[in-house]
Amino acid sequence: MVHQYNGSKFLLNLIDTPGHVDFAWEVSRSLAACQGAVLLVDASQGVQAQSISVFHNARERGLKIIPVLNKIDLPAADPERIAEQMRTTFGIDPSEILQISAKTGKGVQEVLEAIIDRIPPPRGLKEAPLKAFLFDSFYDRYRGVISLINVQEGVLRRGVSYNFFRLRVELTVSQGDKIASCHTRKRYEVTDIGIMHPEEIPTQNLNPGQVGFIACGMKQSSEAHIGDTLHRLGSEVEPLAGFQPAKAMVFAGVFPVDNSDFPKLEESINRLMLTDRSITFQRESSAALGQGCRLGFLGTLHMDVFRQRLEDEHDANVIITAPTVPYKILYQDGREQVVSNPTEFPEAGDTSLRVKEIQEPMVKASIIVPEDYVGELMDLCYQHRADGLEHRYLDAGAASAARIMITCLLPLSEIVTDFFDQLKSRSSGFASFDYEDAGYQKSDLAKMSFLLNAKPVDALALVVHRSAQEKVARHWVKKLHQVIPRQLFEVPIQAAIGRKVIARETLKALRADVTAGLYGGHYERKMKHLENQKESKRRMKRLGKVELPQEAFFSLLSNK
Template sequence: MEDFPCQLIRNFSIIAHIDHGKSTLADSASGQNKQVLDKLKVERERGITVKAQTATMIHEFYGQQHLLNLIDTPGHVDFAWEVARSLSACQGALLLVDATQGVQAQSISVFHVARERNIKIIPVLNKIDLPQADPERIANQMCSTFGLELADVLYVSAKTGRGVDQVLQAIADRIPPPKGDASSPLKALLFDSSYDRYRGVISLTSINSGVLRKGDKIASSHSRKRYEVVEVGIMHPEEVSTELLLPGQVGYFVCNMKESSEAHIGDTFYRQGEKVEPLEGFKPTRAMVYAGVFPVDSNDFLKLEESIKRLALTDRSVTIQRESSTALGQGCRLGFLGTLHMDVFRQRLEDEYDANVIITSPTVPYKIVYKDRVITISNPTDFPDVYESTHNVIEIQEPMVNATIIVPQEFLGEMMDLCSSHRGQNMDHRYLELAGAAGVDTAPRVILTAKLPLSEVVTDFFDSLKHRSSGYASFDYEDAGYEACNMKKMTFQLNGKPIDALAMIVHHSAIHDIGKLWAKKLKDVIPRHLFEVAIQAVVGSKVVARETISAMRKDVTAGLYGVSSYLSDSQHLTRQKEGKKKMKRIGSIELPQAAFFDVLSNKTK
C-alpha cells in the first residue's frame, strides 16, 4: 500500500437510474465477468442493486500502477441514502445513462446530489450495442439536461466490454486524486459496516489523514469507546489483508467491536491520545414509511429481533422500535425509506436469516398538533379518534413530497389524471427535449412535477404509474415537509371487537371506498363460524361499511322423523337459535394469521 500515495489513487462511484447497467459496468471495469458486486440473493433475483459495495482495482496508466476504488451504488429512490454515503468517500462519479431509455428521474436526482458535493462528473452512455439504442439523440439529451459538453460523453457497452478501457483512462485523467497527509493525526471516516459472527463488526473506512495500521489503538469520536485494530485490508473485490491503510485509500478494519450499535455511520476514528476534530458525518435519515413486523410463530420473537438488529447493521437507514399487537403478539415497528426498501428488507430477512414474518400495511408519520404540544405518530393505533380530534387537536399534518415523473408526451394526460386522483397539487410540466430538434425524434418526453401526499405514494401509486404509462414512466421524489390534512382513523371490528393490527389512517374523501374494499377482503379470508359474524369498518362511532358472514347451518331435525320424540321440530330449531345467540355473545372470533398475511400482502390489489 505504500506504493500508492494520494496522487496515484482515484476514488469514484457509479450513479444512475435503476437498471441502466451500473453493476455490469462495475464488474466489467474490475476485470470480472460475473456478478461480484451484487452479492445479495435479493439483488440477483430482482436485478437491482440495494446495497452499496466497494471494490479496489489496480490499473497501469502512463507506466505507473494506480489504485482505483470503485463503489457501486443503488439506483432506486428508496436507497438514496446509500448513494449519499458512497459519494462521501469519492472525488468523482460516472453518470451512467442507458442509450435505449435516455435520462430518467433518478439520474437527475443523484446528479444534483453529486454536484452539491463538488464531485467531478464523467458522462457515460451505456448499452450502445443494442439495436434500439439511439446514442446520438440520448447524448444530446444528457448534455442539455445536465449542462455537460458533448465531447466529454463516453460510449460503452458494459456487457461486451466495448469502451471500458476509455472509461478507466478517463477516471485517471479527469477525476482529481484525494488529499491527505500521512504525517498528520489519523482521521478515518466510517461510511459502512457489516457483521461477521466470528470477528464482530467489519467497518468500511476512508482514510482522510494519517495511517491506520494493524495493532493500532483507536477511539470513536461518537461513542468515545476504545478499540484495538486486529485486521486491516482492502476489498479486492473480496477482503485482502494489507497491514495498513494510507491517506486517500478506502478499505476495512476489524477491531473486536461486538455490538452493532457501536458502528455509527459517519463516525470519525482517531488514534488514542491524538484527539482530533471529527470529520463531517452524514445527515441522519428520516424514515418515510413505517410497518410492523411480527413473527408467524410468536415464540420466534427474540430470534426475529436479533435478526433485524444484525441486518440493520448493513442498512443503517432502518429505524427499530418494539411494539405489541393483540392479534399478532410481540413484534417490531420498523421505519423505511420507501415501500421497495421495506419489501427488500423483508426478503433479506427471509433469505439471510430464515425468518418467517408478517408485515402490516405501510403507514407514514403524521404530526398531531395539540393545544400544548406537537407529537409525531407512525402507528395507526396511536392516532387520535374523532372525539379527541374535535376537542383537543388543533391540526393534523401529513408528509408531502415533490414528485418528478419523466414520461413520453403521449402519456402526459394519463399521468396528470393519476396525480389528480392521488390528491396531487401544483402540477407543472416541461419538455425534456424539443420536438423536431436536430437528432431528436418527433415524440419528445416530458418532465411532470407535482406535490403529492406521501401516504398516496406508498400505496398503489407506483404500480398505477407503470400500468398507465405502459412501463415507460420513471418516478422520483424528495421530501417537501408537512401540510395540514383531513385524515381519519379507521378501525375494523368483528362482532364489535376491534382488530388493532388492521387500523389505518384514511383521508376523509376515501373513507367509504376503502371501508367497503377492506370489509369485502376480510369477508373473503375469515372462516365461517357456527354463528353469524359481522365485519364493520368504523370511523369514530360511525359504521361506514359492513359485511356479514352467515353462520354455518346444521339440520338439527334430521333423524327425528319416524321416531318418537317429545320435542317438536320447532323446539329443536328454537334451541339451536338460542345456542347460536349465546355463541355469538361469548364466542371468540380469531382472525387466522394466514388470513392476516393474505389481506396485508394484497392491500393494494
C-alpha cells in the same frame, strides 16, 4: 482495482450505487466518500428520474462528474439524441460525454483513463493528525465489526510486532494504533488493516487518500456510526462533515405465524440488522397477532427485500401488516408527537386529546415519461392527491420521441401502496419515478378501525384520508368477509371512523337442521325447536367472540 496508465499504476476505489429511489441514502453515503462520480445513462432509454436526483446530489457535494453513455451497441440506441438530452437537462457539453458498451468492452478503457485525468487525486498530508472518514461497515463473526474508511489526513498503522522468548516459547505481541471516535468518544486498538482489491489484502498502513478496512474490536454495528470521523487517541481533530442518517419512511409490523417462534424471529431480525443499518426496530404486541416487532424501512422495496431475506436466509414464516408512514400530531398545548403505529393514532371525535392539527409527510415526486402517456399519469397523480403538478419537455425539438418530466407534491402514504405498480402499468413500463423528502403538511386524516361482532381488531387499524374513506372501507370489509371463517352465529363486519360506521358486511351463520329428526307431529313442535335455535344464536352473538385465525391474517395482508 489497479489500472496502469502512462507507465504508472493507479489504485482506483469504485463504489457501485443502486438506482432505486428507496436506496437514495446508500447513494448519499457513497458520494460522501468519493472525489468524483461517473454519471451512467442508458443510450436507448435516456435520462431517468433517479439520474437527475443523483446528479444534483453529486453536484451539491462539489464532485467532478464524468458523463457516460452506455449500451451504444443496442439497435434502439440513439447516442446523439440522448447526448442532447443530457445537455438540456444537466448542462453537460456533449463533447465531454464518453460513449461505451459494457457488453462488448468498447470505450471502457477511456472511462478508466478519464477517471485518472479528470478527477483530482486526494491531497492529504502524512504529517498531519490522523483523520479518517467511516462510510460503511459490515459484521464478521470472528473479528466483529469491520469498518470501511477513507483516510483523509495522516497515516493509520497496523503496528509493530515484538518477539519475546520466555521458557523457550516465542511470544508475539502486536501493538496497533489506538484510535477514537468523534461521535461515540469510544476508544479502540487497531488489530487488522488493509485495502479492498476487491478482496481484503492486509497492509501495514493506510496513507492519505487510501480507502481500506480496519478491525478494531467493535462488538456491535451501532458503534460504527456511518459518517463518523476516526482520529488517533490523544490528538483531537475537527470532525469531517458527515451527512444525514438514514430516516425510516415506511413502518410495518412483523409477526410470526406461530407465536412460539417469536424468539427465533427476533434473533433473525437482529442478525439481518448487522448488515443493514438503515432499519429501525421496536418490539410490539397485538391482541390479535401476539408478540411481534415494528420495523422502519427506507421504502416498500426495502421492506419486500428484507421480508424475502427473512424467509430465504432464516426460514421465517411471518405476517407483515399494511405499511404505514410517520404522522405528526400537534396538540393545543404545543406538544408534538410522531406516530408510526395506527393503533396510537388519536380517535376521531376524541376531544379529550385536544388535537390542533394532523400533518402527513410529503414528497416531491419526479416522473419522466414519453409524451403519449402524459395524460394517463397526470390522471394517476390527481387520483393520489397530487398538488402543484407541473410538466416540461426534456427533448427539445424531438417531437417524435419527446419525453416529459412531471413534477408534483404527493403524500408519502399514497406511494407506499400500489402507486409504482400503477405507474408502470399505465406507461407500459416506460415511466421512471423518483422522489425526495418535502417535509410535513396539514391534512384531513382519520383512524379507521375494523370491528368483528362489535369488537375492534387492533392489527387492522389504518390511517386514511377523508376523501378516500368510503372506498378503503368497502375494499377491506369485503376482503375480511372472504377470509373470516363462518361462525355458529351471524357476525357483522364493520369499518368505522370514531363512532360512525362507514361500511358493513354480514357473515351469515352456519345453520344446522334442528328439525331433521322430527318425523311427523304437529307444526308447532317444529316451530318450538326453531325458536330455541334462534334464541341460542342470539345468546352466542351477544357473548361470543370471533377469533381471526393467523391463516386469515396471512391471506388478508399478504396480497393487499
